[in-house]
Amino acid sequence: MIRSQIVGCGAYLPKRIITNDEMTRIVDTTDEWIVARTGIRQRHIAADGEFTSDLAIEAAERTLASAGVEANEIDLIVLATATPDNTFPATAVKVQARLGITRGAAFDVQAVCSGFVYALAVADNFIRCGQVGTALVIGAETFSRILDWKDRSTCVLFGDGAGAVLLRAVETDVPNGARCVLSTHLHSDGRQHDLLFVDGGPSSTQTVGQLRMSGRDVFRHAVGLLSGAVDEALAANGLSADDIDWLVPHQANKRIIDAMARKLKVSTDKMICTIDRHANTSAASIPLALAEAAGDGRIRPGQLVVIEGMGGGFTWASAAIRW
Numbered sequence: 001m002i003r004s005q006i007v008g009c010g011a012y013l014p015k016r017i018i019t020n021d022e023m024t025r026i027v028d029t030t031d032e033w034i035v036a037r038t039g040i041r042q043r044h045i046a047a048d049g050e051f052t053s054d055l056a057i058e059a060a061e062r063t064l065a066s067a068g069v070e071a072n073e074i075d076l077i078v079l080a081t082a083t084p085d086n087t088f089p090a091t092a093v094k095v096q097a098r099l100g101i102t103r104g105a106a107f108d109v110q111a112v113c114s115g116f117v118y119a120l121a122v123a124d125n126f127i128r129c130g131q132v133g134t135a136l137v138i139g140a141e142t143f144s145r146i147l148d149w150k151d152r153s154t155c156v157l158f159g160d161g162a163g164a165v166l167l168r169a170v171e172t173d174v175p176n177g178a179r180c181v182l183s184t185h186l187h188s189d190g191r192q193h194d195l196l197f198v199d200g201g202p203s204s205t206q207t208v209g210q211l212r213m214s215g216r217d218v219f220r221h222a223v224g225l226l227s228g229a230v231d232e233a234l235a236a237n238g239l240s241a242d243d244i245d246w247l248v249p250h251q252a253n254k255r256i257i258d259a260m261a262r263k264l265k266v267s268t269d270k271m272i273c274t275i276d277r278h279a280n281t282s283a284a285s286i287p288l289a290l291a292e293a294a295g296d297g298r299i300r301p302g303q304l305v306v307i308e309g310m311g312g313g314f315t316w317a318s319a320a321i322r323w
């Protein structure tokens with residue numbers, strides 16, 4: 001059997017940090033409100049002229065360095081983003097070019113905050129069916145560019161960043177025992193598309209548009225969908241919540257993360273939480289958290305890591321990984 005092993009990960013955050021106190025000079029808000037309602041204390045914001053592809057390439061290079069793999073060994077790049085540099089070409093091909101790769105394939109996946117799990121699932125399936133041997137999976141966003149900086153209910157929530165993992169094909173007879181991506185589960189339900197969306201686009205308004213969210217409604221759906229996706233990942237592998245070493249959730253709101261931990265009966269000690277420093281970086285939030293926790297030695301080889309995300313669409317997804 002062919003499975004995908006995570007052989008490297010890396011991340012990049014733009015240098016500029018905007019604290020909650022600085023946000024109070026932009027909109028009518030307070031540090032107390034933002035921390036109490038979301039857990040966010042600061043966010044990183046891309047510099048003028050710094051694009052999603054720039055963040056992605058930094059994360060990609062760090063990922064390749066962590067794996068000790070040369071760029072020319074990559075067969076496939078799947079990049080998750082809702083904030084591409086341009087409508088087309090895909091941001092993934094800009095990354096491919098800057099890595100100096102002229103073979104294989106590169107394309108973007110758009111599932112907003114679930115995007116990284118979707119991209120991982122796509123790459124994992126390419127590897128499982130034997131079509132590629134080495135795949136780079138990136139989540140990269142510059143959400144600061146699609147925020148309405150006059151809308152306090154959304155602009156305080158998001159940040160910019162990028163993270164990536166490198167997958168390599170491994171042969172195994174016992175996939176559940178091997179260090180590999182054990183399973184991925186993807187879902188969408190377009191009926192709620194107007195609870196979290198961007199009010200522009202090339203076909204509709206010929207403008208980029210800005211993010212609009214009915215936060216309370218999204219919150220109401222989030223905990224059930226996310227804990228359901230984690231249960232699904234565990235059941236598919238004959239595992240229980242007690243088997244989880246690390247739960248790495250999409251970082252949208254600390255209250256969502258804590259509510260999910262309670263529902264799943266997973267200790268918050270087993271959750272990787274970066275929302276206080278990164279805010280919500282959409283498709284980048286999970287690989288940013290993975291890179292941080294693998295980099296500082298919390299996530300160790302052989303441990304069971306479950307990732308999950310939920311976002312506009314709605315889309316929601318989970319993956320179980322033996323690290």
Ligand code: UT7
Binds near residue numbers: 252282311
């Ligand atoms: O990543 C994709 C998925 N996204 C999510 O999962 C986000 C889900 N939603 C949320 O995280 C939360 O709903 C928010 C953080 C967006 C909002 O928290 P909430 O507890 O649901 O607040 P709310 O929207 O019910 O607003 C409560 C009050 C309102 O005032 P009134 O109507 O009660 O007087 C808002 O106007 O808080 C007010 N408010 C603010 N006050 C200070 C909203 N934004 C702010 C703000 N500063 N930035």
